[in-house]
Amino acid sequence: MTDVEEELEHHRVALTGYCYRMLGSGFEAEDAVQETFVRAWRTYDPARGGLRPWLFHLATNVCFDMLRGPQRRARAMDLGPAATPGDALGEPLPESRWVQPVPDARVLDPAELAVTRETIRLAFVAALQHLPPRQRAVLILRDVLKWSAAETATLLSTTVASVNSTLQRARAKLPPAGEADETVDESLLARYVSAFERYDVTALVALLHEDATSSMPPFAWWLRGREHIRTVLTAAAASGDAPCAGSRLLPARANGSPAFGQYLNGEPFALVVLDVAGGRIAGETTYLDPGLFPFFGLPMSFAAPLRTG
Known part of the structure; x- marks a missing residue:
């Protein structure tokens, strides 16, 4: 493995976690990270800044491209009222309609203290899918990954004022995701x-x-x-x-x-x-x-x- 490959691999878990929160699918998140690495190989120039911000910039654009369709992923609870015992199951929906699960090891980096289990739970990821892609990205970068407004603005090629405004709108729209026990008996x-x-x-x-x-x-x-x-x-x-x-x-x-x-x-x-x-x-x-x-x-x-x- 070359030095560049090792450096890219160092960011895989954090990038996969970011793309998973954006896309709601572990498989799509891994595809997005692979595409990010391909683009990084072609475009990264150390003279333009650090590798990590560039990777997240590329990953954000890849996710935006993948989210151009009108349909969002969801949980069953987001699609309609609860059934009554005796109701039929109905017809299965395609995989693309569902927020999919992801293994902890692929998205949770023990060294990344800013990323907690709470922000990867199914309910939180499903709640994120209610947001437009740009608001989703800003909220994840600012509230989950703890990027500064200036860093986020640079990544998204916008202004700090725009980032703060977008974050405020995203927080107001984000449905409550509920609480879960930090440790399980x-x-x-x-x-x-x-x-x-x-x-x-x-x-x-x-x-x-x-x-x-x-x-x-x-x-x-x-x-x-x-x-x-x-x-x-x-x-x-x-x-x-x-x-x-x-x-x-x-x-x-x-x-x-x-x-x-x-x-x-x-x-x-x-x-x-x-x-x-x-x-x-x-x-x-x-x-x-x-x-x-x-x-x-x-x-x-x-x-x-x-x-x-």
């Missing part, structure tokens, strides 16, 4: 895994926040409330049609949150991302996409004895 996760794998509805529901949400991209169908979730799980068990019964879970990390690869009959089935708040599970997003498993370093087959504890 490992015993809570252990109880969740045990209840999930045994399909113990009573034990599983007992771990949920009263106002918990449950969603399953690519379907816009979602539930709000512990009792509605209990009703759906109980009905599935009673009918003998409980597709998650007999699952096995392998731990992962996604968006600063605990996550699990879910396997059925030893085959990858879904990636489950949890939001934990107040010592309970406040949200469960189940991505029915086995194609995410390699991205998260999860094996494409897994068989293990059922946990009984």
Whole structure:
């Protein structure tokens, strides 16, 4: 690896985190970073300044190009009201409609103190997608990455006054993303895994926040409330049609949150991302996409004895 390649790699995680917040997709973020590196190879001139600002300038332009379409990525909760138990799932929506999960290791740099887990959570990234691309970039640069107004103005080829005005508008438009626990009780996760794998509805529901949400991209169908979730799980068990019964879970990390690869009959089935708040599970997003498993370093087959504890 050449010195230039090593220097570019030094910025990969920070750039991927920035592009992910801009685009709402880990795969697209990595594509954007690769394109940024290609442009940097062609255009970087040390006489014009440091490499880091130039890389973020290029990455911003790449993201702007990728965001020219009219449709934004979202969570199920952004697309319509909660379903009622018994409602049909409906038709699946294309991948391009969803805020996608991303592995922590690809976007969270332990050395970057300005970047916290809170700013990579699914709810925050989904909230960012409500903003126009330029406002999104300014808010991420100023409030997440802690760039100064002058640095941001230089990157965007504008004025400090314009940056401050744009930031004010972005903050006013940004929907509240909710709070999550900074640290998660490992015993809570252990109880969740045990209840999930045994399909113990009573034990599983007992771990949920009263106002918990449950969603399953690519379907816009979602539930709000512990009792509605209990009703759906109980009905599935009673009918003998409980597709998650007999699952096995392998731990992962996604968006600063605990996550699990879910396997059925030893085959990858879904990636489950949890939001934990107040010592309970406040949200469960189940991505029915086995194609995410390699991205998260999860094996494409897994068989293990059922946990009984």
